[in-house]
Amino acid sequence: MDPVIVVGAGPTGLALALSLAAQDVPTVVLDETGGKEEPRPARTVVLRADTAAAAERLGCATLRDEGVRWTGWRSMLRRQEMRHLPLGDDGTPAPLHLPQHALTRGLRDAAAGERLVKLVTDSRLDTLEQDRTGVTVHTRGPSGTWWRGSHLVGCDGARSTVRKLLGIRFPGRTAVERHAVAALRTELPWPGEALLHRRPPWLPGTEEVTARPLADGVWRLDWLLPPRGELVTPESLVARVRDTLAGWCGETPAYELLDTGVHTIHHRLARRWRVDRTFLAGDAAHLLGALGTQGVDEGLRDVGNLAWKLAHAWHRDASPTLLDSYQEERRAAVAARLRAADQSLPILRSGGGLRTYLPGAARGHDAMLTDGHLGHGPLGAPPVYTHSPLAPEPTATRTPVGTQAGAPVHDVRVTAPDGTTGTLRDRLGRGLLVVLVAPGTGVWDRRHWVGAGVMPRLVTAVDGLPVPAELLVTEAYPGASAHTVLLVRPDGHLVAAFAGVRPDELHAAADTVRGGSPAQARTARTADVD
Structure with a gap:
């Protein structure tokens, strides 16, 4: 092909x-x-x-x-700190900047x-x-x-x-915003943290400046430009750099200017x-x-x-x-x-x-x-495909979990029946995932749980799905009780959560996720033409 x-x-x-x-x-x-x-x-x-x-x-x-993953987020308005949010350690995901x-x-x-x-x-x-x-x-x-x-x-x-x-x-809209941009190597007072500074008092007429760390001591600085479209000359940009660094550090520290530009957003x-x-x-x-x-x-x-x-x-x-x-x-x-x-x-x-x-x-x-x-x-925030044509109709055996149907799943630890372990996110991108919430599997010997309880029925149900799917087991999932079964799309969005093993409903949901049978779709199109 x-x-x-x-x-x-x-x-x-x-x-x-x-x-x-x-x-x-x-x-x-x-x-x-x-x-x-x-x-x-x-x-x-x-x-x-x-x-x-x-x-x-x-x-x-x-x-x-x-x-570089930011260690924190700091925002200021004039001379007042509005927010200081640590990132990474407390569970708040840290963006990656490169x-x-x-x-x-x-x-x-x-x-x-x-x-x-x-x-x-x-x-x-x-x-x-x-x-x-x-x-x-x-x-x-x-x-x-x-x-x-x-x-x-x-x-x-x-x-x-x-x-x-x-x-x-x-x-659409042209030139929604314009930013003067510079990349420079220097030391700023908040190593590893990103800063958004609105209306800095030492830059009259400037609405917003951001500083975001990169690797090797480099920072990207952005200045929001006025909507009137003023010309940004090399001299004016260097003046912005010096005045901004002096406002943050008390005096202009040593810096190495690596790259500049004007970024127009459409x-x-x-x-x-x-x-x-x-x-x-x-x-x-x-x-x-x-x-x-x-x-x-x-x-x-x-x-x-x-x-x-x-x-x-x-x-x-x-x-x-x-x-x-x-x-x-x-x-x-x-x-x-x-x-x-x-x-x-x-x-x-x-x-x-x-x-x-x-x-x-x-x-x-x-x-x-x-x-x-x-x-x-x-x-x-990542999108939620609530009204997707691939979303199956609700049934009485659906059970609520800590993820809304259509939203990205939580990245929990999972184990495959062959004993391999990893995170749920690591298994994405190949086919459907069927995840059983089974407390205790992390401490039980695999040979005791792989053929026990609801596992044999679930293995049979997964083998009978209309599209390939991988069966995984997790100790716990936010908001889910024991024996909850999650059906997850290859892009990591939750299709549905079922209270226990429901082979017929699992099959129907998987069929909906693939958009129905291609043969049935062709038959329907032929009937429409006739």
Whole structure:
């Protein structure tokens, strides 16, 4: 069978190729560049716990070598500290911060060592044709040629050629925010912590400055620019650096300026994310980034959502419901994120006035900004696919647990029947997971529980599911009682929790998750035509 064609070799495209390879699906990655990442220390990405774990599962070694997890979050308004939140040790997930070129390089290195991923550099797409069985594209370059694939995914950025060839509109707002950016090596008073400073008194007219640590004593500093679009000259940027460091440290400390730039944020959302056998992902499908939201984060969530569905279609055929659900779930999630940001912007960027003096206004603004930067609330939390077409109908035997149906599961310790152990998150990305909550399995000898209690019935039920699934056991899960059975999607979202072993309901839920039988879907389409 033909490979999946991935257009674009940024973080989203490379992560998608690796995710498909992990599910035994070959890909051809068409990269219009020469395959070298230009080092830009001032262009960085912030990964939340779920997306950082996903990139690590794909073998991205640079996360450990060049990524920094913040030890705390500190926010200030003028001279007053509004919040100091320790991260990591108390259970609050710490974002991972690293240069984007390091993330891309790490994913590219992992892809280069993967036999199912074919990286083709200096290949720019110029033609795209689709038929009933696949996609044919032409690339120009030193070795311009035709390529044939089972499906195609456009991960080719904001100016996506794939999106333009498909004629998909990309409406939205231009220049929602502009930031002057600098990467520099220096010492600041809060080593390892990120800082958001609103209206610093020593920078008149500056609404907001952020400082976020990177590896090797490097910091990324961002200054929110006025909406009137003032010109940022090298001299004015150096003056901002010196005045900002002096305001925080009492005097300007020694520093080494590594990189500068102006970052303009746009908010756009493609009208369609799927046209027949072609899909959009990452910046080709959406642009966001105001108020701490993260575009690369959302691109990696696109990958997690789409990869298992494409793998199912490649190996076993798939109903239209399964492939359509990618657009329905992910576009709705990103649209909600954009709405939250657009609703918050007028409040947070109002320029003061009477709103500033309303009771609790300053702390409310601080909470919204903190949510965006740390990955909480509508601006940053992982999506919940409550109204997904892949969500089974509720039944009387469902049982509530500490995770809402459609939300990402907790990363608990799990044991497979063969005795291997790890975390639930480590098992994601290959197939459905069926998790039995069985207190005591951590201390009992495996031979005593693998064939006891409800395990034999559950093994039989899992073997009879319409799609491959892995059976796991956990000592405990938040909010779950003993013998609760969790059904988890390959991207880590909870399908349902059952009170005990319910083979028929488990089978029905698994069938719904795959979008129903492809044969039944074809029969239904034929009947509609008749």
